[in-house]
Amino acid sequence: MPRTRTTAALLALAMAAPLSACSVGSDSSSSSGSSKGTQEITFLTFETPNLTPQYWDAAIKRVTAKYPYIKVKRLVSPTADRTAYAKQLRASGQLPDVMIAVAPTGFAEAGDLYAWQPSELKDFLFPGAGAINGKIYQLPTNSQSIPNVYYRKSIFTAAGITAPPKTYAELLADCAKLKAKGTTPFVVGGGKDAFPTVLPLTGTVGTDVYRKTPDWMDRRRDGKVKFAEPNFVGALKKVGDLASKGYIDSKMVSLDYAATEQAFLKGKGAMYPMGSWFAASGDKSPIKNDIGVFPWPTDDGSELMPVYTGGGIDVNAHAKNLDAARKFALAFQLDQTNLDASVKSDALFPAIKGYKQPSDMGPVFTETYELWKQAVKDQAIVKAFAWETGDDALLPGVDAKVFAATQDVILGRKSPEAAAAYLDDEWKKAS
Numbered sequence: 001m002p003r004t005r006t007t008a009a010l011l012a013l014a015m016a017a018p019l020s021a022c023s024v025g026s027d028s029s030s031s032s033g034s035s036k037g038t039q040e041i042t043f044l045t046f047e048t049p050n051l052t053p054q055y056w057d058a059a060i061k062r063v064t065a066k067y068p069y070i071k072v073k074r075l076v077s078p079t080a081d082r083t084a085y086a087k088q089l090r091a092s093g094q095l096p097d098v099m100i101a102v103a104p105t106g107f108a109e110a111g112d113l114y115a116w117q118p119s120e121l122k123d124f125l126f127p128g129a130g131a132i133n134g135k136i137y138q139l140p141t142n143s144q145s146i147p148n149v150y151y152r153k154s155i156f157t158a159a160g161i162t163a164p165p166k167t168y169a170e171l172l173a174d175c176a177k178l179k180a181k182g183t184t185p186f187v188v189g190g191g192k193d194a195f196p197t198v199l200p201l202t203g204t205v206g207t208d209v210y211r212k213t214p215d216w217m218d219r220r221r222d223g224k225v226k227f228a229e230p231n232f233v234g235a236l237k238k239v240g241d242l243a244s245k246g247y248i249d250s251k252m253v254s255l256d257y258a259a260t261e262q263a264f265l266k267g268k269g270a271m272y273p274m275g276s277w278f279a280a281s282g283d284k285s286p287i288k289n290d291i292g293v294f295p296w297p298t299d300d301g302s303e304l305m306p307v308y309t310g311g312g313i314d315v316n317a318h319a320k321n322l323d324a325a326r327k328f329a330l331a332f333q334l335d336q337t338n339l340d341a342s343v344k345s346d347a348l349f350p351a352i353k354g355y356k357q358p359s360d361m362g363p364v365f366t367e368t369y370e371l372w373k374q375a376v377k378d379q380a381i382v383k384a385f386a387w388e389t390g391d392d393a394l395l396p397g398v399d400a401k402v403f404a405a406t407q408d409v410i411l412g413r414k415s416p417e418a419a420a421a422y423l424d425d426e427w428k429k430a431s
């Protein structure tokens with residue numbers, strides 16, 4: 001889910017600038033498909049409560065209607081970690097022709113991914129997002145804020161909390177009030193999907209590490225900083241303290257992504273740190289008007305939001321029908337109806353020139369989107385730790401180690417210091 005983080009200045013400029021209409025998808029060549037003969041491509045997708053089989057099939061059909069000569073065989077990752085699954089497929093010589101939301105790091109350096117040309121990126125707001133050695137291998141399609149803290153307004157009110165916290169101290173005080181009322185403050189899962197566990201750490205790294213050193217991950221790649229240094233250990237300690245105080249229920253860490261989401265919606269906890277994509281499920285739920293959202297708080301209450309831009313499609317450089325794969329990928333990402341569907345189904349913020357959000361979005365999305373727009377306007381953006389893809393991403397395979405280390409800290413199996421040392425060891429192995 002980067003050097004894929006665009007700068008706040010570029011984002012603010014994009015928000016203010018007049019935008020031209022999307023052009024891809026109206027390519028006149030789409031009508032000439034009958035002369036090309038059928039060209040089959042494989043497309044690796046993933047399914048979530050928001051991104052159902054019906055969602056993917058309808059989106060694919062919209063593109064193949066424009067390019068009838070393209071036949072798509074849809075593949076589904078067995079877990080939310082589609083990058084790991086893509087690696088498994090590559091190892092067996094079956095790397096898909098087209099892959100969505102698969103981190104390009106490792107694949108690109110090995111020569112497995114097609115490098116998009118500047119002319120093919122003309123419709124994207126941030127064509128340089130996620131660059132690897134100066135080249136773009138994953139279409140920079142969406143922006144997402146990671147994490148937001150979603151909360152149940154009625155549960156806050158019952159605990160005597162009148163407004164969401166602005167500072168980290170206020171967050172801890174609110175957690176104490178909730179626990180005193182017999183309510184678990186945070187819903188944090190993981191299970192087979194693993195990634196839900198890292199959201200609190202993404203928040204604390206943003207406020208305590210990236211805020212002070214925005215290029216921290218670049219420096220880690222250059223060997224100038226380590227995980228075992230005080231600022232990163234401090235971010236881990238904050239997460240461990242939430243667990244040791246009972247503000248994170250360690251038993252919930254075994255829940256997978258879908259079950260974690262349902263636990264929050266069913267009131268098993270008051271707050272849910274998650275990416276902006278949760279807004280889609282929130283707005284589909286019967287309690288949508290009871291869900292509020294706030295950014296992970298900083299110590300001094302100043303505004304800060306970790307943001308990711310990227311998450312689009314990668315194309316296999318060795319695809320048998322490479323031209324068809326490229327055309328399909330661009331048409332899929334730039335189709336107006338597909339973009340609208342991605343907003344409504346997964347609460348994405350399309351980073352496409354000329355795109356306008358649907359006017360009928362629900363309250364959870366609207367509030368989440370407004371927080372993002374305000375942070376962009378105020379230039380209060382940092383990268384989202386563990387979600388970057390590109391020259392400043394975690395080294396290949398280290399993301400899974402970060403998820404595991406965060407779980408170990410929450411479950412008390414490792415101290416923050418031991419977890420940080422473990423990550424340094426794993427980094428050394430990966431490099």
